Amino acid sequence: MKKIIALACILAPVSLLAQTNNFTINGKIGKLNSPARVYVDFMDNGKGKEDSVDVVNGSFQFKGNSAGYTYARMALSHDGGGKQKAVYTGDVIYFYFGKEQITITSKDSLANASFTGSKVYNEYQAYNKAIGGTIMDLNKNANAAFSSLTPEQQKDTAFVNVIDRNYRLAMKTRNEKQLIYAKKHPNGWFGMVALSEAAGSKVDVPKIEPIFNAMSKALRTSDIGKEMEQRITAAKTIHTGATAPTFVQNDVNGQPVKLADMKGKALLVEFWASWCGPCRAENPNLREQYKQYKDKGFEIIAISLDDNKDKWLDAIEHDKLPWVHVSDLKGWNNEVGRLYGIRAVPANFLLDADKKIIATNLRGEELNKKLAEVLGDN
Structure with missing residues (x-):
């Protein structure tokens, strides 16, 4: 039986690397060399691109432009197996950063790396602590619980159902904490991030819209805020029996x-x-x-x-x-x-x-x- 937790085709980060640089990411991962390569994707103010560089004596660097809060996915291919392998089966991390000079260091992998120089990253870590971790963390915990079972237990639906139930409860608890976080941080970027994540694919308008409306104008008119408003509008207007929006x-x-x-x-x-x-x-x-x-x-x-x-x-x-x-x-x-x-x-x-x-x-x-x-x- 396969591990019970899998990533769906859900909204994932992509990148912005502009010509006017206001951030630098310096990495040092042991003493890795070719064919090791780092791949990075950024989402910054609704725009995206991707980039990649070889690792030379453990070092790599990315430069670009950030509007202030940029979401990134970084994957390290240790063996030159390419981006897809690195992203879906390899060494990959997700994080936020801003207009900063950031250093990522580790003896062996991105997964074990430490960050310095990023105030935004620190805010992101505090946000994750407040809500109980990232979705990746919850997936990792569930998969670890499944892997800890004996082969016989892995075939027993009773054991598997316990892990699945605990996972769903953790997700529900995380969602509730995100809504609380959004209410408490109406002026903070991660307040809007929390609301956006908690709203999910099916927006509960009576629950989500009042929290959104209470947020600062700057957040509501940012790209993530505009996207959230579009989702609220879609939830109100796009449903069975309604006329489909023209395009x-x-x-x-x-x-x-x-x-x-x-x-x-x-x-x-x-x-x-x-x-x-x-x-x-x-x-x-x-x-x-x-x-x-x-x-x-x-x-x-x-x-x-x-x-x-x-x-x-x-x-x-x-x-x-x-x-x-x-x-x-x-x-x-x-x-x-x-x-x-x-x-x-x-x-x-x-x-x-x-x-x-x-x-x-x-x-x-x-x-x-x-x-x-x-x-x-x-």
């Missing part, structure tokens, strides 16, 4: 596609990305349903949260996806994604001929049954 976005050839111009008795607005495993796993079913119902009025418009056009196009070709594809290549900051309050993929909205939402987040057999109901299965 325009370019297709693979750079030509604008309007939702209003899409025709069909049933239209699936599908949010996905080339890097999203669950999205790619669902594509064969979507392809089969499209083949079965296209002539009966079924259409799909797929909005990609990719930021790399080549990877986006490669995925479309590899998975043989014949429907309409659009993207602004802004990753998680895709304008349509933000309009619809998307925080995790895959996500979708099934519309009728009048662009009314008739169902949300249907996949697999649930989607198949709904299409048979709407379009007929003969």
Whole structure:
């Protein structure tokens, strides 16, 4: 049995490295040399890029521009196995920093590294302590608990269910502490971070909106604040029975596609990305349903949260996806994604001929049954 805790295709950090540098990150990890390489992704004020450098005698450096609170993912490939391996199975850390001169040091790994020179990082650590740790910490604890079981216990659902129950309780407790933290820190950056994380993919408007409205104007008008406001608005307006928000976005050839111009008795607005495993796993079913119902009025418009056009196009070709594809290549900051309050993929909205939402987040057999109901299965 596999470990029970897995990361989903949820909102993850990407990077900003501008030409006008106001931060420096110096790293020293033992005496590592080629082929060791460090990969870094930053999210800074809604914009992102990525960068990487070789490790020379244990040292590496990144320079760039930060608006003040930048979220980073840093991964170290010790053996030159590449970014994907480093990020998903290797030595990886997540942290915030600002307009600072930061030093990261460790004898052997990023996971054991210490930070100096970053006031923002220290604030982030204090925030995590107050809420009970990061999601990564909770995942790590649950996986460690599972690994501590004997092979026989790992096959016993009673033992596994205890670990799962404890994990869910820890997540619930963390969420509650985040809301308390947000209320107590209406002027602090991590107050908004706490609220954003606690709100999750399904925003409880009566609970979240008053806390948001009590926060400072500076926070509410920051990019993270604007994104939070969009999610609140989406939760109020985008639901079964409502008219889907209209949008325009370019297709693979750079030509604008309007939702209003899409025709069909049933239209699936599908949010996905080339890097999203669950999205790619669902594509064969979507392809089969499209083949079965296209002539009966079924259409799909797929909005990609990719930021790399080549990877986006490669995925479309590899998975043989014949429907309409659009993207602004802004990753998680895709304008349509933000309009619809998307925080995790895959996500979708099934519309009728009048662009009314008739169902949300249907996949697999649930989607198949709904299409048979709407379009007929003969």
